[in-house]
Amino acid sequence: MPRTAEKVESLAREDGELLDALEAVLDVAEDDGAVEWSDVSDEMTSGQWGRLIEKGLLVDADGSGFVVDDPEGVRDALTDDEVSDAAADGDEGSSWSSYDKLAGVGALGMMAGYSLPSIRNAIGGTLDALFGPLEAMLPFYVVVMVLAMLTGLYSTLLQANLMDMDKMSEYQEQMKEIQERRKEAKERGDEEALDRIQQEQMDAMGDQMGMFKEQIRPMVWIMLLTIPVFLWMYWLLGTGQIQGQTIVLPLVGDISWRAGILGPLQAWIVWYFLCSMGFTQIIRKALNIQTTPT
Structure with missing residues (x-):
């Protein structure tokens, strides 16, 4: 029993x-x-x-x-x-709460700030009251590092708390079992079993959608908190307050913050991503947080 x-x-x-x-x-x-x-x-x-x-x-x-x-x-x-x-x-x-959906709508709305100056100015001016003193005390490259560490910290915590790793592991294990049984049935030449397993794979598409929802759920909250930070940096560079400042990047050398490096990616975006990836790995190791299913 x-x-x-x-x-x-x-x-x-x-x-x-x-x-x-x-x-x-x-x-x-x-x-x-x-x-x-x-x-x-x-x-x-x-x-x-x-x-x-x-x-x-x-x-x-x-x-x-x-x-x-x-x-x-x-x-x-x-x-x-x-x-x-x-x-x-x-x-x-496996379901989103009303708050998750509102976060998604809010994140999409804030993305409009990249193309609409009115939204960008409103968000940038508001956050400048918070980040402005930091920028006044530190060089801009250090400010970007601090913001990258901050966003890396809450991104890791949000992923750890909003994603159900056990459920995602079950989804992956189920798909693995179906694939193994399909392989065995194919080796046996069991057409009836293959037809049944094929139907199972079609039914499992719902499980894959559930897994996708589990993965995307923390992303909307991360975007909701991170997009305003990006908009503030974008807004700050547009005001000319750090005009004339440069950064030395590997393989690139001394370059201005708004100069393009990788296609449309400007130097400040590349520097942020490099810092974010590094700090995120350190934070995950330090807090022993797993953000991928096993």
Whole structure:
């Protein structure tokens, strides 16, 4: 029973709809003893059917269909509060809150500041009250380093707290399992299994979308906080307050801040990205934060 409960809870965390699929299979199995795909094809997708088999909750009944392994344990697990909570957590983890959506809209609105002087001047002038004293005390290249370290810090913390690494790992593991089973079925020449796995891959597109949403969720918050910083630097360079200042970059030499280096990328943008990448790696190592699934 404990092992069965763990399997059911794992399914719940993965996708709450798998519990409905499991209950449908259990109902048919209790009436007929065994269940085949055709018996429940109207109740679930082939991907969900395959997932129940992969988890070992459905086992082959010697060619006469499938039976539910430990049906009493499954029934008890389906009524367990911990499993219900796991399903709720799984559904919540893959969705955006209203605040996430507002952050996305706000980030897109601020991006207009790069082409609209009115927005750029408003944001730049407002942030100058915060960053202006820093710029007055330090050379501009040090100011960029400080801002790169600041943005690297909150970007790392946002990724660590807003991305569900366990869920993303489950997505990757599921796709890996499907690919391995497809390879094995292809080697066996099992066309029926290949068709079923192909359908599973199509169904798994929803999981890939969930993984993409998990990855993009912290990005909207990072953009919401970082775009104003960029706009302030852009605004400051446009005011001429640091006119005449230059920076010495590797392979480039002494160059003005607004000179192009890599196509449209100006020196100040390149310097910021170099500092940001370096500080971000140091921060991740220092805080032992992982921002990619394993």
